[in-house]
Amino acid sequence: MASNKISPVKSSQAGPSKTVFKEIHPVKYRKAAILPRVKLFNRVKWLLKEKYHNKPTRQFAKDIQRLKNGEPRDYVIGFVEFLGCKINLSKKPLIPRPETEYWMQKAIDTVSLNLNGRPNFEVKILDIFSGSGCSGVSVMLHVKNTKVVFVDKGKKCIDQIKINCALNKINKKRYKIITSDVFSNVTGKYDYIFANPPYIAKTSQKKIQKSVLLYEPKMALFGGEDGLFYIRKFLKKACGHLVSGGKIYMEFDSIQKFAIEKLINAYQYKNFTFYKDQYNKYRWVVISN
Numbered sequence: 001m002a003s004n005k006i007s008p009v010k011s012s013q014a015g016p017s018k019t020v021f022k023e024i025h026p027v028k029y030r031k032a033a034i035l036p037r038v039k040l041f042n043r044v045k046w047l048l049k050e051k052y053h054n055k056p057t058r059q060f061a062k063d064i065q066r067l068k069n070g071e072p073r074d075y076v077i078g079f080v081e082f083l084g085c086k087i088n089l090s091k092k093p094l095i096p097r098p099e100t101e102y103w104m105q106k107a108i109d110t111v112s113l114n115l116n117g118r119p120n121f122e123v124k125i126l127d128i129f130s131g132s133g134c135s136g137v138s139v140m141l142h143v144k145n146t147k148v149v150f151v152d153k154g155k156k157c158i159d160q161i162k163i164n165c166a167l168n169k170i171n172k173k174r175y176k177i178i179t180s181d182v183f184s185n186v187t188g189k190y191d192y193i194f195a196n197p198p199y200i201a202k203t204s205q206k207k208i209q210k211s212v213l214l215y216e217p218k219m220a221l222f223g224g225e226d227g228l229f230y231i232r233k234f235l236k237k238a239c240g241h242l243v244s245g246g247k248i249y250m251e252f253d254s255i256q257k258f259a260i261e262k263l264i265n266a267y268q269y270k271n272f273t274f275y276k277d278q279y280n281k282y283r284w285v286v287i288s289n
């Protein structure tokens, strides 16, 4: 299991302070021990600095209670940093995870490289299962000449994406936000598709951290009995929304690697490569047609 150490990361122009200390989450969603006192103390210290700028108020006392109750720190603070973007969490979407940040950084590098030396070329990106909008917002913030279509089924997520695009000062001409059950309302073809579908198997529910189960949206977490319900639906149709030579980046749970490989072959995609996350677990796949 990854450690819970506190490590400094670079702040963004959108962030509230010069140095932001980011707690490294345990491996995605995994059950953790009961919040130890020292961890609670660190979270309170963080909260006071980041949200209250070291000036405690009545609301600060209420927030401490929320932390004691086990509510995720990021909801209490109200935002997270994601690849230099400030991501507001007021509508309680899934809290973006460091594993997603890790592969999105690689995706952004690839998109930038693709645009290198082609100043008039425009890249069309689909951020499906977008949640807070962290993936689409970060690629637009870092790579000029990108346009993003966000897709989510949840009404609150649609509102959250609007908030996050505005917060990060993304020009409205660069994005569209669509309510859709996977691809049902999606049209057109894209150069890149970024997907982080709900993929936890119902049978794995017992292994999930209590605070995740209590506070994060179930709709963002579970993918049916085997966790592959949305992955199947997604892979079946994604090929039809990819330009020739386009790329899909899809996140999954490491135990699903073999099943996903079979699905990719069954849907006759030409190329694919599986990658490990920063905790040495298979976490995402890049697929092309």
Ligand SMILES: C[S@@+](CC[C@H](N)C(=O)[O-])C[C@H]1O[C@@H](n2cnc3c(N)ncnc32)[C@H](O)[C@@H]1O
Pocket (backbone or CB within 6 Å): 093, 094, 095, 096, 097, 100, 128, 129, 130, 131, 132, 133, 134, 135, 151, 152, 153, 154, 157, 180, 181, 182, 196, 197, 198, 199, 219, 220, 221
């Ligand atoms: C694992 S979260 C990913 C959120 C975000 N992309 C991230 O990486 O933090 C999955 C998202 O899929 C959305 N979702 C669930 N079922 C869906 C469906 N049938 N069609 C479209 N989106 C769906 C959920 O609302 C949730 O926001």
